[in-house]
Amino acid sequence: MRTRLILFFLAVWGIVFYGITQLVNATEDPASVHIISRQEWGADESLRIWKSSRPVPQLKEINLEFINEFAPELKIIRKVTRNSAGEKYTWPIEYTDKIRKIVIHHSDTKSPITDTAETVRAIYHWHAITKGWGDIGYNFLIGPDGNIYEGRAGGDYVVGAHAALHNVGSLGIVLLGNYDDNQLNHPQYQALINLIAYLCKKYQLDPLGIESFRGKNLPNILGHHDVGKTRCPGTNLIRLLPTLRLAVAQKTNPSSFAFQIVSTPNANDLIFPSGVTSWFALPLKNTGNFTWPTTSLLEPLENNFYLTKTSRLTQAVAPGEITSFDIEIKTSAQERFEVLNFNLKTNGQTLNNLLIPLLVKGGQTEQYEITHFKRPRLQLFYGEEGQGYLMIRNLSLYTWHLGEIKLVDENGQTYGSLLDQAIPPGAIGKFEVKIKAPWEKGSFRHFLNLTKSTGEKLTGSSIKIVYKTLDPDEFLRYRASFPVENRLTLVQQQGETFTLTVENRDARPWLNLKEKQIEFKSLGENVPKINQIFWQEDRVEKGTTGHLVFDFAPPLKERNAQFFLYLSCRGEDLFQDNRLAFSVTIVKAIPKAELVTKPTLVVVKANQPTLATLKFKNTGNLTWKKNQTNLGVFNTIDRGKFYTDFWLNPKRPTTLLEESVKPGEIGTFQFLVATSLYKIEREQYKIGMAPYSWLEMLPVTLLVKKERVNTSTTTPISPIQPTSSNAPLIRVKLGFSGNQVVIKALNQGNLILTNDAGQTETLSSDANFRLEASQVQIENQSSQWFKVQAASQGVLVVTNWEERSSYNQFRGTLEIRPVGDQLILINELPLEDYLKGLAEEPNSEPYEKIKALVVLARSYAYWYLQPEHRKFPNEPYDASDDPAVFQKYLGYGFELKAPNVVRAVEETQKEVVTYQDQPIKTPYFSQDDGRTRSAEEVWGWKDTPYLQSVSDPWCDGLKMRGHGVGLSGCGSRGQALAGKTYQAIIKYYFQGVGVGQYK
DSSP: OHHHHHHHHHHHHOOOEEEOOOSOOTTSOTTOOOOBOHHHHTOOGGGGBOOTTSOOOOOOOOOHHHHHHTTTTTOEEEEEEEOTTOOEEEEEEEEESOOOEEEEEEOOOOSOOSOHHHHHHHHHHIIIIISOOSSOSOSEEEOTTSOEEEOSTTOTTBOOSSSTTOOTTEEEEEESSOTTTSOOOHHHHHHHHHHHHHHHHHHTOOTTOEEEETTEEEESEEEGGGTSSSOTTOHHHHTTHHHHHHHHHHHHOGGGSSEEEOOOTTTTOEEEOTTSEEEEEEEEEEOSSSOBOTTOEEEEOTTOSSEEEEOBOSSOBOTTOEEEEEEEEEOOSSOEEEEEEEEEEETTEEEEEEEEEEEEOOOOOOOEEEEEEEOOOSEEETTOEEEEEEEEEEOSSSOEETTTEEEEOTTSOEEEEBOSSEEOTTOEEEEEEEEEOOSSOEEEEEEEEEEETTSOBOSSOOEEEEEEEEOGGGGSSBOEEOOSEEEEEEETTOOEEEEEEEEEOSSSOBOOGGGOOEEEEEEEESOOOEEEEEESOSOBOTTSEEEEEEEEOOOOSOEEEEEEEEEEETTEESBSSOEEEEEEEEEOOOOBEEEOSOOOEEEEBTTBOEEEEEEEEEOSSSOEETTTEEEEEOSOSSOOTTOOTTSSBTTBOEEOSSSEEOTTOEEEEEEEEOOSOSSOEEEEEEEEETTTEEOBSOOEEEEEEEOOOOTTSOOOOOSSOOOOTTSOEEEEEOOOOBSEEEEEETTSOOEEEEETTSOEEEEOTTOOEEEEGGGOEETTEEOSOEEEEEGGGOOEEETTOGGGGGGOEESSEEEEEEETTEEEEEEEEEHHHHHHTBOSSOTTSOHHHHHHHHHHHHHHHHHHHSGGGOSSTTSSOSEESOTTTSOOBOTHHHHHHOHHHHHHHHHTTTEEEEETTEEOOOOEESBOSSBOBOHHHHHOOOSOTTOOOOBOGGGTTOOOBSOOBSEEHHHHHHHHHTTOOHHHHHHHHSTTOEEEEOO
16 A cells, blocks of 8 residues: 555656666576677777787886796687688787686766767777777676676686786676766666676686686776776776675576565666655565575664665565565655665675666756866875865855865865865855875876765766875985085175075986975074075976075174075985085165156146156166055155156056066056146156155156146046947956845936846835845835936946945846845946956056956956857856956946056957967966966967967066966066067967957
């Protein structure tokens, strides 16, 4: 009666879960199985014939010691080198005298398999021709449809090419598909059991046996990972290997089991709803020689995923009789193939295992999305901890709480957890990632998934972590060559860095140098203080030079010092010859400068600040540094006459443009000035530098006046100019968060409101638009989103965005969407308007550099606007204002403060970078150490020939900041100051590209 009620309930709710109660039909004869022959699947036998034009196979070398040790297992009893026509095979057909192991593989095929025979033919061509193996490597192949295909030609006892050093004496079976990412289906699993049972019968293998093979005790049925450094046949197949062996044993020798699953109507197709607790009855026949008492029960093993509990018998069961056990399971919506595993316990005895395969099919939906991943380092020393973090969006329907969600790998080991207290649906949480390197050398890989503390795995993309371990003893006490004595001069009260060139004379490269904490001790008198010592490079190849940087603190007294330094790392000497001699002279500071450019007249246009440029030569002995050197108004207690909002403060217009200016070099100061007077005004300026106040120099006079405009012929221009309508629209997710938003028009204009049903309302110019997450509606009609725009292409202001009160103004429209109890804002506007509000580059940078960055930023955004390249494919927006994931967008507020950026956008309108006439994605970064990096070097990209490493002498001596690929910030600044155009700058850093216009 209960079964009928369950089936009626399921008929109402629909089919979402299939339970298959019979793994093995015990009446089937394992002595035969249908195998699709090579001729039937269309094998081109000419591919096995040797041709000199084909690649020579790269084989693993076997040393004589290995051959002698395992000679009985490596015995070849027959070898066929030519076919019946006398043609030579690429790889001879070889036969062994005994089959000892069956090795399971997966093909790691990522894309869906629609034509199994075609996939088999593709693998055959790849192995025979591309790999040069002369034939398919596997002995058998099993498709997703459960069909079995003949693999390597030759028949019984033929030697395959599927597991290096373990081919002779083994058979290779490959399941087509990827079983790291996907679950095995039932037809494929059943075919695998049938095939292995057939082979075990043929070659007299014990499915549960463990015997020596190549010096190790290994199961007779094993995975590729058991005999090689690989994850093949995939996590989900490896998990099923123990039950697979038992299933084959039940099929090959059913009489040895004390029970048998009875096939009853609908027993193979019980239907269960997902996400609820359900029961099903499992009929069993007592095939033993004693009665099962009422105390008998099915005891579940620990690996059961859905199993909740089982019932006991209600009456004794004599030999030959049939009974049933009730089994309770609780399913989820996650698609999964699982084999329930039981022991039957009766009379105090544990009988053989019972296996029941279950296939869950539900509406599989993503429960989380990875938005950013800062990976741990790729190389770690033994026992060292690597750290990273993940930003993950909660796509589930419930809030994640601290301690409830963890990052767990395929073996159940925890590698990180949620750092935030609570992450509601739609919000992004931060997860720490921690790995600890084992005390062994090798490469390691983990696949992490979000998992509840209960063990339930959330649905989403796996996070892959790969790293190598290094023995620290192999990377200390370097053999190196460097100057015996090092002379340098330090200036009083100014810190300085000294770079020591070191030649690698080891027979190996030096690795992970930037991660090494270098300690030192000194011997001598008057030794100046050293803040730190660090490597400039992360890797130095053998025979090449690297650079150690010594960061000296500002000395206080004039004096001479001679001393020795002894360097170490983790308590061990850094070099074999470890003594460095220094001779240091500390001299008095002379802060001086003189004007290079003559004072010129700056004419200010109406209502627009104008750029003034002053250049000075460093005539002292101090190095000017950007963060310590600025220009100031001289001899005034009030603010400067030409002050604008872009100055640092009312008396200091700007800082040094260059990062640093050494003695004898030229430094530049650029700043915006304004005046309301039409007559020439004068103001004096001097350079200030910490800690010396004013430099020794004559005050510099700047002349400024306002331009006169013929008002009779001038037409007033609106301060807000719309962009050409043919520019593509871009939708930008803003960083606003809250459950209420208040919007108004900047110039007190009307607001036009539209919802997803096309209904509109107009608010008068004196009204603010206020909306809460629970009130997204027009005329009492609920909406998925709300769009707000100002009349006459005006600007919108989000008045309650307090943390961005200076940058809360936006062109275009603002779309409001509720996510849980929060609102998100999406700014939709033309691409050219978007670029004007993009704060990727400050307004004070050289103009040609600004133009170059504008073109690159436009190229980057335009590339992601294309349907095939969308950065956020499942979201209602194209971009984000978060520079960590897209670009730093501040909107109309930045546009008002960056006239040079606006001008650059207008002068380069629609220009993008192209390669072979196609737009490309154009990365850029802040600073390098004298050369940029190629995309292949940093990210492994092999299809971007325009992203190559180039010399960047404008950045020599600087530290690396950013990924290093594409345009360099310090290099482009240097080229712009040297007179290079923005197009020349772009073509220097991107090889073989052009600059065209999008359509």
